[in-house]
Amino acid sequence: GAVVSQHPSWVICKSGTSVKIECRSLDFQATTMFWYRQFPKQSLMLMATSNEGSKATYEQGVEKDKFLINHASLTLSTLTVTSAHPEDSSFYICSARGSLNGEAFFGQGTRLTVV
Amino acid sequence: DAKTTQPTSMDCAEGRAANLPCNHSTISGNEYVYWYRQIHSQGPQYIIHGLKNNETNEMASLIITEDRKSSTLILPHATLRDTAVYYCIVRVGGAAGNKLTFGGGTRVLVKP
Numbered sequence: 001g002a003v004v005s006q007h008p009s010w011v012i013c014k015s016g017t018s019v020k021i022e023c024r025s026l027d028f029q030a031t032t033m034f035w036y037r038q039f040p041k042q043s044l045m046l047m048a049t050s051n052e053g054s055k056a057t058y059e060q061g062v063e064k065d066k067f068l069i070n071h072a073s074l075t076l077s078t079l080t081v082t083s084a085h086p087e088d089s090s091f092y093i094c095s096a097r098g099s100l101n102g103e104a105f106f107g108q109g110t111r112l113t114v115v
Numbered sequence: 116d117a118k119t120t121q122p123t124s125m126d127c128a129e130g131r132a133a134n135l136p137c138n139h140s141t142i143s144g145n146e147y148v149y150w151y152r153q154i155h156s157q158g159p160q161y162i163i164h165g166l167k168n169n170e171t172n173e174m175a176s177l178i179i180t181e182d183r184k185s186s187t188l189i190l191p192h193a194t195l196r197d198t199a200v201y202y203c204i205v206r207v208g209g210a211a212g213n214k215l216t217f218g219g220g221t222r223v224l225v226k227p
Contacts, residue, residue, distance in 0.1 A: 004158075006158070034214060034215070036217075043202075043217045043218060043219055043220060044153075044159070044217040045217075046214055046215075046216065046217075049214055091156070093158045093159070094158075095158075095159075095215070103161060103164075104161070104215055105161060106151075106158035106159045106160070106161075107158050108157055108158045109156070109157060109158045111156070
């Protein structure tokens, strides 16, 4: 299957700082990217959907000013967690879907720990 | 997208076939059945999908009932590395389909 790469795979940051997570589609052009969050022993929760060159669509209850999403190119989307707090500690996963088919492929995830 | 119901957990023996059921009684005519799995601390991995015909690939087989209200994912020879949470999802296929909504999934433990 297609390859989606996330970076970093893990990050520890201090409370109040911002963290940027990158998601790249390595061998296809991703017209749509999705960002998920997963807390321990829970399922993936969709945070937002972004289409290249347009504003992201956020799911209900997700603060768009706190979780900034940029999808400036067909191979890169970024999620910035602004003013992070310990409750933002979670596993963040991106997914990308190309224009040639509808299958979604996932990155390996980023474990964020806010101390 | 239609909702799916899966057992919370199941065990299976290494080397034996693992049959994972999924109910999707409200599935629409243009919705596909997708299966993904998530090994601990990794992103989900696509396994297989189908509309109404049975499908097989190198990872698994997907059996969809004639009324499409349920399906079964079959791992023909389970290995310890197949231990994961398996998610059954229904959604409109192709580029017209939008987001993937994950339910609770089935936690599969393959035992020696």
